[in-house]
Amino acid sequence: MKWLAPIPLSIKLPLLAAAMMVLVGTVASQQVLRSLAQVQDARIQELARMHVEGLSVALGPLVLRHDIWEVYDTLDRAAQAGEGRRMVLTAVADERGRVLAATDPRRVPMDSDIAALAGDAVALDNLSVDGASPVVSLLAPLTYQGRTVGQIATELDVSDLLSERRQALLFLIMGNAIAIGLLSTVGFLAIRWMLKPVTTLARQMTETQGEPHPIPASDIPQGDGEISRLARTYNSMVGAVAAKAEAERRLAERERFVALGRLSSSLAHEINNPLGGLLNATDTIRSFADRPEVVRQSADLLDRGLRHLRDVTRATLDQNRMDPETRMLTPDDFEDIKLLIQPEVSRLALDLEWSVDPSAVTGCCVPAGPVRQIALNLLLNACAAAGQSGRVGLIACAKGGTLILQVTNTGPAMPKPALDRLLDDGPLSPGGGVGLRLVRDLARNLGGAINHVHENGETRIAVSLPTSWEAHDAEG
Template sequence: MLFNLSLRIKLPLLGAALILVTALALSTSFLYQTWEAVRRDTFKNLNDLGQTMSRALFPALLHDDIWRAYETVSLPFKDSESAQAESLIVLDAKRRVFASSHPEKHPVLSELASLGADFATLDRDIAAHPEDQILTVERDSATHLFIVIPIESDTIRLGSLIVSYDNAWIRQRFIEFIERAAWITLLILAVLLPINWYWGRRMVAPLQEVTDRLSQISGGEPPPLDPKLYPYNDEVGALYLAYGQLVEEMKEKIVLKREVVKHERMAAVGRLTASIAHEINNPLGGLLNAVSTLKRYGSADPLNQKTISLLERGLTQIKETVAALLVEAKITSRQLTPHDLEDVRVLVSPGAHAQNTRLLWKTALSAAVPLPSTPIRQLLINLTLNAIQAAGNDGQVEVNLHAGETELQIVVENDGEGLSPAVRERLFEPFAQVSEHGNGLGLWVCYQIVTQLDGSIRAESAGPLTRFVVTLPLSESSER
């Protein structure tokens, strides 16, 4: 059906139909008015001609001068090839032909009724019509139009003048008007229809763009629209603006959803690892005590001592890993001071010097802030050492710390290799190793610390530059 077609087709078609209907209505009205004007002008011209001729014919009839009457009625047909009347017939008082512009068709002294069916009907109309009035005879079935004008003076009527007109001439003239109107209409349509088709598709194209993008919403984040495609402030422009707002809101919701899923996953992993670590800690402590006792009181055999030392180092490594999984920020600790930051700088500097990494330390902490110093120190050490390892030889690490009125911001960036989107997606999960160094717990510990302090941490990577941004709120509740 027409109404189920695409607007790209339907709108131009409806516009074309409207143009055609309008053109047809205007043409019909114009032709009707033209037809009426042609008939009106024809009647007026014939009537004026007849009255002029009737006054000139009175002396000829008065003196019974047939030749003079013939010359008078023949005069209009001599100088013009487009005479309005077909013929002029002069009748005497007995309705016989006295003179005619075409005597071969209308012989002198012929009875009017004998000239043909139309003239026979006209003869009866003249007989029934008042003698002193002009008679106009027009019938749809007749081939001729007649105007009968009395030839009289001072109420003395000598005869009548019949102005005969062929209806085919009116039709021919009207057909000429129709042809001209048709060509003009076709010319107008040839101009308007392509314009209508162009503007119809031009108006629908922006709507099609919106429709195509809305259909992609179910697949994820909808693609944005180029505002240059429709830079106007009408209803379609408002639709573009609303679509842009929808895209921005969906982006925010998608990001929020990812963060919620990520936080839930991290919380679940944290609870699982913490419970496992607690279960491991008890037997692990017993094993270390047993190894220590065996090392002190056992056999002094070098092979036994070597084996015991190997066991002790392995169990110690397990203990350190478990300790990392049991990180707690909510511990009793003094507030963070500028001395803590200086201690961290001293602790991480040897690692930077060892691989010739340039360390830029920019901290703007002039007084203590209400944050626990121990987890913040651990957080800052982990982020800085990771950055130094990522920067590599001859790299650069920059640490910025700024305390505002409501929050503390820590920014640690390096110019080593960038992080891929896949790595950033699971960056803060336990054992998600970014490099070949470490066990993948450092960033997870940082995430746990930040989360327990009601802050946020994010990683940004553009080219070789990687940046970690930590934001921690400053409040009385932050003081542990």
């Protein structure tokens, strides 16, 4: 029955209903034909009984006297009177089975054995119109005054009964065909109408294009039936999915802002320290304006401090501004990430291990913005996990057409809420790291994968990204 699987339900149900109607029609036709056959058998038996009984009354004395001519004359008169009736041939025999007379002497000669005529003959109670022949044969005893004095063999024409049976069969076939055709059409339309909500539900589920849409209220049947409840349940699920997606989007935005807040706090300390030195340099210039060497040293200090502030500001802008065009990743982006993470590393007195392969990064065709977000969020969480005087690291290399970013830290293992945010797409549980769900979304949008390992007191998170992002995006 596997061949039925591709057929839509709106087709299979009418076909099943039509098959059941064909079965019912066949059974009903058999019952009608059986009833008609029983009526016809009863009719032919009644006619044969009347024929035999009438001949027995008329021929009984003649057979006892072996009056052959009177027997023949009686049969001839009976045949003449019964012209147009069913009797085709009748023969009368004595007690020994020798023919005394027949309506067709040439076919059944006198003094012949009646058994030759009655080879296929049956008794009166077994007489039946079986449809094999238009003539049925009957062999019955000739009884007179309670005594069997001979035998009567007769052939009866039942062609009209067979014609009536064939006509009834034809009418049944035509009637059943018309009824089945009409009922199948009506059933098909009715089932299609009843299954319209299911068809709409299937279409809504298969043509979502990543965003399910609710079933319009006009397409939901009235009442509280199973299909109505199914459609309303689906609409509730669509609403819940949309609410979940919106909540996760807002949470990702909030986590992004939390990460930026932490980064801004670190950058504020990074900027504030040089500002103190710059202000001292300006005071020195004002106080010792007449000493060129002091002024030159102070100017050099001002230049180094301002350049450092410029680099920090530029890196911050590159990290957070939204470029109208996608810019591909370069080794300078990792230098910016290192500059941005350095204040947090210094604040926590962390040991930073940095290994970036410039040739691998240069050969990649990956957008810079998402990669910077991924690396910075993972490094911020690694710094928080490593704690005071811990160790964090970043490795960027290419392997087999894949850009691999690996962030490590010597802190404790990641808790389950943080792992759920980083590795799963399910609902978010309370707790977890900052920006980890954003990292997963960004990696998934780039066609990448995330792997997490914690062993020997070190946590390693590896993000694998296709180096040919444009080709991957085109395939998706």
